Amino acid sequence: MEGFGIGFTVNNVIKRAAILCPETEIVWEDNRISYGEAYKRIISLANSLLSLGIRKGTVIGVADWNTLPMFELHYAAAMIGAIIYPVNVRLPPDQIAYTIKMADTEWLFYSGDFRALSTLVSKDRTIGLDPECNTKYCYNDLVNTKATKEPEIEITGRDFYSILFTSGTTSLPKAVRYTHEKFVHGALAIAYQLSMYNTPASLHQGDVIMPFIPFYHIHSWGSFIHAPYLCDKYVLMGRFTPDKALKLIEAEGVTWVNAVPTMMYMLIDTAEKMGKTNVLRGLKALVGGMPITSGLTKKMHELGISFSSIYGGTDMLATSISIAPKNYNSIDKFLDYIRLTTHPVPFVEVRIVDPATGKDVSPGQFGEVWLRAPWLPYEYYKDPEKTRESYVGSWFRTGDVGMILNDGGLRILDRLKDVIKSGGEWIPTSVLEAIISNIPGVDLVAVIGRPHEKWGERPIAIIKPKEGYNLTKEQIYEALNKEVDAGRIPKWWMPDDVIFVKEIPLTSTGKIDKKELKKNILS
Numbered sequence: 001m002e003g004f005g006i007g008f009t010v011n012n013v014i015k016r017a018a019i020l021c022p023e024t025e026i027v028w029e030d031n032r033i034s035y036g037e038a039y040k041r042i043i044s045l046a047n048s049l050l051s052l053g054i055r056k057g058t059v060i061g062v063a064d065w066n067t068l069p070m071f072e073l074h075y076a077a078a079m080i081g082a083i084i085y086p087v088n089v090r091l092p093p094d095q096i097a098y099t100i101k102m103a104d105t106e107w108l109f110y111s112g113d114f115r116a117l118s119t120l121v122s123k124d125r126t127i128g129l130d131p132e133c134n135t136k137y138c139y140n141d142l143v144n145t146k147a148t149k150e151p152e153i154e155i156t157g158r159d160f161y162s163i164l165f166t167s168g169t170t171s172l173p174k175a176v177r178y179t180h181e182k183f184v185h186g187a188l189a190i191a192y193q194l195s196m197y198n199t200p201a202s203l204h205q206g207d208v209i210m211p212f213i214p215f216y217h218i219h220s221w222g223s224f225i226h227a228p229y230l231c232d233k234y235v236l237m238g239r240f241t242p243d244k245a246l247k248l249i250e251a252e253g254v255t256w257v258n259a260v261p262t263m264m265y266m267l268i269d270t271a272e273k274m275g276k277t278n279v280l281r282g283l284k285a286l287v288g289g290m291p292i293t294s295g296l297t298k299k300m301h302e303l304g305i306s307f308s309s310i311y312g313g314t315d316m317l318a319t320s321i322s323i324a325p326k327n328y329n330s331i332d333k334f335l336d337y338i339r340l341t342t343h344p345v346p347f348v349e350v351r352i353v354d355p356a357t358g359k360d361v362s363p364g365q366f367g368e369v370w371l372r373a374p375w376l377p378y379e380y381y382k383d384p385e386k387t388r389e390s391y392v393g394s395w396f397r398t399g400d401v402g403m404i405l406n407d408g409g410l411r412i413l414d415r416l417k418d419v420i421k422s423g424g425e426w427i428p429t430s431v432l433e434a435i436i437s438n439i440p441g442v443d444l445v446a447v448i449g450r451p452h453e454k455w456g457e458r459p460i461a462i463i464k465p466k467e468g469y470n471l472t473k474e475q476i477y478e479a480l481n482k483e484v485d486a487g488r489i490p491k492w493w494m495p496d497d498v499i500f501v502k503e504i505p506l507t508s509t510g511k512i513d514k515k516e517l518k519k520n521i522l523s
Contacts, residue, residue: 157181187222
């Protein structure tokens with residue numbers, strides 16, 4: 001049979017790399033293999049999966065960190081038309097169990113860190129990924145067969161490739177499924193924006209890519225596509241730790257990473273403690289998932305790290321990445337623009353809609369961000385109610401509050417569910433959080449709305465101080481009053497109270513869990 005892997009299919013990416021740049025390396029722990037070797041292993045693995053009874057449409061779950069087996073399974077599944085679910089291992093245990101069942105997972109691959117999850121599927125449908133595997137089926141046996149030919153299964157871009165889950169900050173995680181075509185198109189839109197436009201975190205052939213973002217978070221933001229597509233060396237660190245990341249950046253000559261801001265803080269802090277900040281000079285970072293503070297922005301600039309902001313989500317993939325402004329008066333204004341402003345990637349359209357009227361607002365005005373793109377899933381799997389709420393015709397209601405600038409840039413200000421409505425006017429909590437986060441001694445901050453009889457809601461600030469700092473309410477109000485005096489925020493935005501706590505709850509993706517925080521503080 002001819003014609004398998006028709007059009008935009010994931011498996012065509014690794015096949016092309018094996019032909020175009022067969023000697024380029026993938027690095028993981030003590031393993032150093034080429035794309036040519038990886039392709040052969042993936043063919044072997046794909047045939048082994050078929051021999052186990054895994055077929056086109058079978059859902060396979062993979063519970064692991066950023067490892068070579070995770071990479072290879074992403075391509076082997078694509079080669080036979082199986083649907084891959086990279087299990088979000090950071091979810092609470094009950095939610096992990098829920099997602100595995102909700103995804104219709106038939107087989108589960110797991111490393112030793114996640115052995116406990118093996119009870120969630122049939123005993124004879126689990127496969128251990130570790131070399132010391134003692135299960136019925138072991139991963140190493142599956143990749144070391146003599147198979148040399150791709151399975152003759154016709155896969156098209158319209159076939160489903162993966163199932164992913166949202167982080168479940170407001171309810172149970174929601175599932176979305178992506179076809180080969182949608183995921184490849186979405187991943188390549190990131191590569192195009194980073195390579196063809198003036199983006200500080202530019203990405204080209206010759207870069208060395210090491211993702212900090214785990215595969216369970218939108219397939220590491222598509223990094224497993226970017227590296228072989230661009231013929232770039234790909235470094236996998238397993239579980240992210242800042243010391244391991246720093247060591248690999250130095251040893252492997254890493255030039256490009258993707259990360260949430262928390263990871264960049266940890267990396268920089270570790271480099272400073274070890275006296276190795278020089279290792280970070282010249283590094284390029286694609287940063288997103290939560291707001292980037294001006295403090296982190298300045299720190300990255302001081303250390304010679306170039307960064308671009310990215311905006312997107314599990315149910316919409318990447319939608320916008322910051323492009324450098326043509327004119328700016330100072331480096332501070334340039335950095336603020338890059339951290340606050342992103343620009344739609346090719347084929348993405350954005351509207352800003354007034355939730356009360358359903359009408360578009362003018363540039364510079366707040367509203368809900370609506371968007372459309374060729375890769376939108378257009379439904380939540382098995383959830384018609386949520387689908388009707390979020391997908392309106394060809395548009396996706398993001399649930400984020402933002403504005404469009406006159407130059408076409410997009411600024412995200414808050415989640416619609418988190419924005420505080422006081423006296424009929426909006427207070428974007430992210431603006432207050434950004435100011436407070438720059439006060440020395442503040443580790444984490446969240447601004448939430450507290451019910452108020454007269455105004456409906458009023459803001460309060462919840463702060464986790466850094467160890468060794470004795471912060472006071474007076475210090476917080478002094479910093480905020482300076483912003484009021486400078487005309488950068490209105491006085492009525494001032495929080496009614498400041499509460500110091502020892503811990504602030506985080507979601508599985510490292511974001512502040514405001515739902516849980518409100519439960520703890522307001523109940």
